[in-house]
Amino acid sequence: MTTISRRLFPLILAGALFLLAGCARMAALPSLPESHPESLAVGQQVNCLECHEDQQKGSLKSFSAFSHTAVFVRNHRFYAQSDDRLCASCHKRSFCADCHTNQVEMKPSLKYGNRPDREMPHRGDYLTIHKIEGKIDPASCYRCHGRGNNERCISCHR
Amino acid sequence: MKVFLCRLLPLSTLLTIPASSWALTSVESTTILRLEQRDAAGSKKDVAPLTQFLGLDLDRLSGSSLSLHFYGWGRLDLAEKSYNTDQGGGSVTYGYLQYRPRDANAELRLGRFFVHEGIVNEQVDGVGARSDLPFGLAISAFGGATVHTVNLPGEESDGKGDGLFGGRVSYRYRGVVEVGLSGVYESAAPSLATHAGGNHRLVGGDLWLAPHSAVELTGHSSYNTETSQVAEHSYLLNVRPVQELTVSARYEEERDRSYFYTWALFSGAALDPADRSRSIGASASYRIRKGELFAEYRRYKRELGTADRFGGEAKFSFADNRVRAGGGYHYLRADQSFAISGTQSPSYHAVRGYLMTDTPSYFGALDLTAYLFKEKIFGRKSAWEGTASGGYHLTRALALSGDVAYGSNPQFSDEVRAVVRLTYNMAYDGKGGTK
Numbered sequence: 020m021t022t023i024s025r026r027l028f029p030l031i032l033a034g035a036l037f038l039l040a041g042c043a044r045m046a047a048l049p050s051l052p053e054s055h056p057e058s059l060a061v062g063q064q065v066n067c068l069e070c071h072e073d074q075q076k077g078s079l080k081s082f083s084a085f086s087h088t089a090v091f092v093r094n095h096r097f098y099a100q101s102d103d104r105l106c107a108s109c110h111k112r113s114f115c116a117d118c119h120t121n122q123v124e125m126k127p128s129l130k131y132g133n134r135p136d137r138e139m140p141h142r143g144d145y146l147t148i149h150k151i152e153g154k155i156d157p158a159s160c161y162r163c164h165g166r167g168n169n170e171r172c173i174s175c176h177r
Numbered sequence: 178m179k180v181f182l183c184r185l186l187p188l189s190t191l192l193t194i195p196a197s198s199w200a201l202t203s204v205e206s207t208t209i210l211r212l213e214q215r216d217a218a219g220s221k222k223d224v225a226p227l228t229q230f231l232g233l234d235l236d237r238l239s240g241s242s243l244s245l246h247f248y249g250w251g252r253l254d255l256a257e258k259s260y261n262t263d264q265g266g267g268s269v270t271y272g273y274l275q276y277r278p279r280d281a282n283a284e285l286r287l288g289r290f291f292v293h294e295g296i297v298n299e300q301v302d303g304v305g306a307r308s309d310l311p312f313g314l315a316i317s318a319f320g321g322a323t324v325h326t327v328n329l330p331g332e333e334s335d336g337k338g339d340g341l342f343g344g345r346v347s348y349r350y351r352g353v354v355e356v357g358l359s360g361v362y363e364s365a366a367p368s369l370a371t372h373a374g375g376n377h378r379l380v381g382g383d384l385w386l387a388p389h390s391a392v393e394l395t396g397h398s399s400y401n402t403e404t405s406q407v408a409e410h411s412y413l414l415n416v417r418p419v420q421e422l423t424v425s426a427r428y429e430e431e432r433d434r435s436y437f438y439t440w441a442l443f444s445g446a447a448l449d450p451a452d453r454s455r456s457i458g459a460s461a462s463y464r465i466r467k468g469e470l471f472a473e474y475r476r477y478k479r480e481l482g483t484a485d486r487f488g489g490e491a492k493f494s495f496a497d498n499r500v501r502a503g504g505g506y507h508y509l510r511a512d513q514s515f516a517i518s519g520t521q522s523p524s525y526h527a528v529r530g531y532l533m534t535d536t537p538s539y540f541g542a543l544d545l546t547a548y549l550f551k552e553k554i555f556g557r558k559s560a561w562e563g564t565a566s567g568g569y570h571l572t573r574a575l576a577l578s579g580d581v582a583y584g585s586n587p588q589f590s591d592e593v594r595a596v597v598r599l600t601y602n603m604a605y606d607g608k609g610g611t612k
Contacts, residue, residue: 048281048309088462089471089490090415090423097395097413100293101347101357101383104282111604112271113205113232113248119291121300121324122268124252124260125228130209132580132596133566135531135544136492136501142529143546144560144586151523154515155477155484157443158409158431158454165440166337166377167300170327172442174261177330 055109092138096162121167202244205232206601213259213594224259228252242279247272271300282315283308292319294345295359296381296399296409300324301341318344323363329372329441336374336441338364347383355385366439373447377439378402381409391417396428401435406450408435421464427475430455454479468493471505482512488527504530521552533566540578541567548586560586574603 091098099106099115106115118127118140128139140163141149153160164172207230215222232248251267258264273288286305292298294307294317303321310316320342326335343361363377381399396412414426431437433452437445458475472489488507494500507527516523526549533542547561554560561584568578580596 048311050277050280050282050309053277088423088464089469089492090425090460090462093460093473094413094425094427097411100295100298100397101355101385101395103293104284111203111205111232111234112246115291116232116248116270120268120270122270122326123250124226124266125209125211129211129594129596130207130230132544132564132582133533133540133542133568133578133598135533135542135564136503143527143562144548144584144588146588147517147554147560147586148525148548150517151509151511151515151525154481154523155479155509155511156454156456157433158429158436161437161440162298165437167324167326169335169442170261173327173330176442 051104052108119163122170123168124171202234202236203232203604204234204601205603206230206599208599210255210597211259211594212596213592215589215592223256224254225256226252226254226259242277244275244277245273246275281309286319289324292343294319294343295347295357295383296379296397297343297345297359297361299341299343299361307345313349315347315349316344317346318342329369331371332369334367334369336366336369336372336439338366338377340364341377353387357383359383366441369441372441373444374441375438375446376403379408384412399436401438404432404435404438404450406432406435408432408438422461423463424461425459427456427458427460429457449480452480467495477511482514484509484511484515484523486510499536500532500534502530502532504528517554520554522550524551525549526551537570539567539569540576541565555587557585557587560584562586562592568598574601576600576602 103115117130126139126141126145128135128142131137131139149160209228209230211224211226211228213224215224228250229252230248230250233246235245238244247269248271249267249269251265252260253265254260260266269289271288271290273286273290275287276285277283284305284307287303289300289302290305291300292305299319301319301321302324303319305317305319307317308315321340323337323339323341325337328335341361341363343359345357345359347355347357349355358380359382360380361377366374366376368374379399379401381397383397384395386394393415394412395415396410398410399408400406401408408431410428410430412428416424418424431454432450433454434445434448434450436454437443437448439445455478456475458473460471460473463470468491470489470491472487474487475485477484477486486507486509488505490503490505492501492503495502505528509523509525509527511523513522527547528549529544529546531542531544533544534540542564544564544566545561546563547559549559550557562582563584564580564582566578566580568576570576576599578598578600580594580598582592582594582596584592584594586592
């Protein structure tokens with residue numbers, strides 16, 4: 020056994036014991052419900068406070084973390100990045116894929132032309148506008164098109 | 178061969194379960210036929226792509242905690258090629274088997290899936306697992322093959338390495354604080370002939386803090402281990418002084434070279450390490466009895482110059498949500514350095530309004546989006562697009578609808594489009610709202 024291995028052994032052993040102890044207690048840890056117990060209205064911004072009056076004392080996050088105001092919708096990436104299980108309680112997984120995907124040819128607003136009430140990117144003539152927005156805030160492009168879903172970019176940027 | 182196997186993996190999960198043991202939870206099918214006439218600089222082109230989207234959720238497979246989730250699409254051009262040089266196309270967005278035990282928010286995934294964990298936002302063909310641990314701790318990990326996209330122009334790759342792994346550990350104290358450490362490591366990026374590419378390797382931390390039920394701070398910072406420099410700070414502060422009002426402030430900063438390092442299409446790795454992009458903003462949302470009012474301001478600062486955006490939106494619903502209406506106005510004021518090449522100013526007004534109705538039998542919508550430029554862009558002072566849509570619910574799950582759209586803009590002198598859409602959207606388990 021090398022010197023490094025001898026030094027790491029106690030750490031690995033402690034980690035394994037910690038993991039074992041953790042697994043033994045995991046059965047006592049509650050899970051988020053797989054789905055919301057009641058159907059929620061389609062096409063209506065949700066006000067979670069109607070039922071969830073105070074989540075601050077429980078293990079869940081507070082109201083503002085998932086109540087769907089216009090502020091929330093514009094900033095939903097902050098929440099989805101840390102706990103998409105909460106999103107999946109109400110939304111089908113395909114709900115995210117309507118806009119977020121690795122390869123798509125059709126603008127979401129075209130696919131859902133009958134749902135103008137939904138917040139969707141690139142409405143109208145974004146072909147012209149993207150030449151301005153891309154210079155002002157390239158990070159907003161990169162988040163969706165940087166390493167995935169770049170086929171549309173490549174058709175012109177050669 | 179490797180690419181073929183990567184594509185096969187998500188589909189192969191479909192074959193692992195006997196058909197008799199499927200418990201279909203929901204199915205979502207949208208068939209869209211587009212008829213478009215594009216007129217770019219006098220060159221007219223008629224396209225008629227037929228696109229099929231399909232989503233499936235199969236839960237409680239064999240009565241167990243196993244489930245299967247699939248979403249993908251395919252397109253066939255019935256007239257001229259509509260998108261690229263191929264007459265057809267398609268993609269599996271995700272397709273994975275999931276095992277979800279009853280306790281500890283544990284989850285195991287196999288197949289193609291997205292990973293959103295702290296600073297990690299990836300799509301992978303492989304395995305992912307996560308679980309809560311005692312004392313407020315949680316852990317997640319994933320690994321597998323990178324999901325590739327189309328090759329970069331003049332290259333034989335998309336600039337990504339072939340494999341990646343990563344994960345996150347976090348600590349949460351009740352509903353007050355959560356902190357996480359996460360990272361992603363991708364195998365060596367391929368050498369590129371004409372683009373500057375780099376290895377995709379990031380570590381970072383994320384925070385969620387709610388010292389009071391009316392105050393919430395969340396965000397993350399990432400560090401690029403290839404450039405040995407911070408890549409991104411992104412933070413959001415929400416304050417809710419009264420139930421109806423939410424006020425937020427947002428701060429974002431990217432060190433261009435480190436954040437865009439693997440954006441080979443725009444040679445991110447070749448950017449100046451000193452360049453930064455920053456934006457600060459504030460927004461407020463106020464709920465009224467039948468709707469919501471929203472206002473926002475944002476300021477952008479780059480080496481190129483500065484820009485300001487401000488505006489507001491309002492949305493209302495009437496007749497028990499069967500009639501919905503909304504509209505908004507935004508103005509972007511930006512320095513001339515952000516203007517499109519050959520034009521005088523990038524500043525523009527954006528105006529939008531819509532009206533829709535959705536009843537158990539029929540539905541319809543009118544939607545208008547217009548951009549009014551401060552100075553002409555390619556000889557045009559504006560760009561606009563109007564859409565009229567109508568449809569009928571044939572059954573509770575099946576709907577037939579159609580759109581007609583007309584637009585005029587600096588890119589296409591005229592853009593006429595018709596859409597025929599057949600939608601089947603059925604949830605079998607009474608799960609909460611789907612859209």
